[in-house]
Amino acid sequence: MELLNSDVILNLKYSLFFWISLGIFLFNIGFIPIVVIGEYISFTGVFRYVTYVLNLIMGTCFILGLVLSKKEYNKLTLTSLGE
Template structure:
């Protein structure tokens, strides 16, 4: 909700998104994603699901998305100050490889009995 309001205000009043990218929106979105994943990990550490962490697909997807966003965030922040066409391309290739590797590991290592998402596993 906060991101949506920020994006609408930024697009309507501040951003020249026709000639320039929406870097501020991308930075805010990446920060919110990282915070959300860290909250997921803190809840995971407090539950008994930590014992079977390598067998859940949710863990591997969260790791992949976290690594991608942590690696992508500095590139976007300093993008205006460097000629990032070559650096950006190779960094994105490496980050995509890491993310896809985490996803593949998740699909290979996960077990069906640990991937059930129920209301009791969400704390309700």
């Protein structure tokens, strides 16, 4: 609860952990339904393009994280976890 009340939330765009998590989340949100639907229909050409676009989105999130991240927002310690 302290995390939500602190100013850490305002600085999420400077955290590398946020960008990596966002990239993986967006990839999985798009990929899992395609795999499930692919079990029932055949669409090999579309699957290739969807996977390519999802990889581009994930890679873009990773690159943005590396470019925008600041060192002071990427420290992961026990005190930052609230313990």
